[in-house]
Amino acid sequence: MVVVFVLVALAVLAAFAALHWFAWRRLVRDTTRGPGPARRLGTxxxxxxxxxxxxxxxxxxxxxxxxLQRVLGWPGFLWMALSLYLLLALAAGELVRPLVRRLVERRAPVAEPAPSPLPLPVAAGPVPAEERTAEPVPEAPAGDPGTGHPSRRLFVSRAVGGAVAAAAVGTVGYGTYGVLRGPAVKRVTVPLARLPRAAHGFRIAVVSDIHLGPVLGRGFAQRVVDTINSTQPDLIAVVGDLVDGSVKDLGPAAAPLSQLRARHGSFFVTGNHEYFSGAEQWVEEVRRLGLRPLENARTELPAFDLAGVNDLAGESEGEGPDFAKALGDRDPARAVVLLAHQPLQIHEAVEHRVDLQLSGHTHGGQLWPGNLVAAAANPTVAGLDRYGDTQLYVSRGAGAWGPPTRVGAPSDITVIELASRRA
Structure with missing residues (x-):
């Protein structure tokens, strides 16, 4: 098993190195005339x-x-996103390069060389100085360094390389700005057959995947809290992946969560990243901050039941999801809303006749075309879906893991408004 892991890791590293070598060749070597400051900087x-x-x-x-994590985090994780879009843009650049070359050749045709003059008859004996003619000096070929102008090949490489770099940097820059300015509010109405008329319009603010860590810190947490509170929800559901780090390191960053305000309180379930960060300590910390953890547990609200299950990653620590414990012995006439971090947990939710499951985990793919990978691993990537009599809503999340960047999957905080079919 270890040998297989090592071989796979070496193969990944080799592919990664090869892709960066290709990027260096196209963006640095092919766009510079030779060794110099520009080539050294690009390298x-x-x-x-x-x-x-x-x-x-x-x-x-x-x-x-x-x-040290903070020092390395910003440049290291941003490069992760930048390298992805550099390589995608380079692939597109290879497709358009022949077209650019043809366009350049069509606009600047090669000049035909002037015909050589006919040789003059050579007279016997020395030619007088006044009759001697200097031989014509050939013009420097197009693109010769001596002319001060780039060759057509160099011009094409610079044009395509510049477009590739601008596209990648622009994409990552805009995607990073979208994360740092904070999540937008999304509103979704979900009708529930068993919801009483008195609960019609009940609002649940759903936030997932905040991912506080070396990059997204206290300031980001404050923006998320302020956005949630501005929606004036009846209940707040934090559905996992709150942090990437220990309570010791990130306790101050998570402190703004104590400001969350909702008429029926704030609730929390673990995500897989909590189990990488000390889940037990974080459960106690969020409880200290005023949130109520639902560890395979259920609480009865006036109009419906609210339940929560641990994340699947907890199975490695003997703290996995227990649907029977969370949903057993309840009144089947009452509607039940389940908080579960991963959409994969929907199948057990269906078996336990859950009305609505609220999840996160996927980030909506976060970095396009990551949505294709997420779709292969999850039943629903983002939005509202139905499985039998159970509805599933998947949030794209408020933050980001790794690069603080999103492309094609903007962050959100969703306000779920429950609707009674009896209203």
């Missing part, structure tokens, strides 16, 4: 970027000092 960037990315991942997983 440094394309070597330092992947090294910082690997260092950031290792530092986070190995529990390195938090200050």
């Amino acid at each position: 440094v960037v394309l070597v330092a970027g992947p090294l910082l990315m690997v260092a950031a991942l290792v530092a986070e997983r190995a529990g390195a000092p938090f200050w």
Whole structure:
């Protein structure tokens, strides 16, 4: 097993190195005339970027000092996103490169060389100086360094390379801005057959995948809390992946959660990242901050039951989801809303006749085309779906894991408004 893991890791590293070599070739070597400051700078960037990315991942997983995680996090994780879009843009660039080359050749045809003059008859004996003619000096070929103008091949490489770099940097820049400005509010109405008329219009603010850590800290948590409170919900549901780190390191960053306000309180269930970060300590910390953890538990609200189950990752610690404990012995006439981090848990929710499951985990794919990967691993990637008599709502999440960047999957806080069919 260890040998297989090592071989797979080596194969991944080799592919990663090959892709970066190709990026260096197209963006640095092919766009410069030779060794010089520009080529050296480009080489440094394309070597330092992947090294910082690997260092950031290792530092986070190995529990390195938090200050070191923060130093490495921003450049390392941003490179993760930038390298993805550089390589996608380079692939597109390879498709358009022949078209650009043809366009350049069509606009600037090669000049035909002037015909050589006919040789003059050579007179016997020395030619007088006044009759001697200087031989014509051939013009420098197009693109010769001596002319000061780039060759057509160099011009095409610079045009395509510049477009590739601009597209990648622009995409990552805009996607990062979207995360840092905070999640938008999304409103969804969900009718429930067993919901009493008195609960018609009950609002649940659903937030998942905040991912406080070396990159997203206290300021980001405050923006999330302020956005939730601005919706004036009846209940707040935090459905996992709150943090990427220990209570010791991230306790101050999570402190704004104590400001959450809802008429029926705030509730929390674990996500898989809590089990990478000390789930037991975080459950106690969120309880101290005023949230109520639902660890395979249920509470009866005036109009419906609210239940929560642990994440699937808890199985490795003997703390996995227990649907029977959370949903057993309840009044089947009452509607029940379930908080479960992963959409995969919907199948057991259907078996236990849950009316609505609220989940996160997928980030909506976070970085396109990551939505295709997420769709292969989850029954629903984002939004509202139905499985038998059970509805599933999957939030794209408020934060981001790894790169603080989202492309094609904007962050959100969803206000679920329950609707009674008896109203």
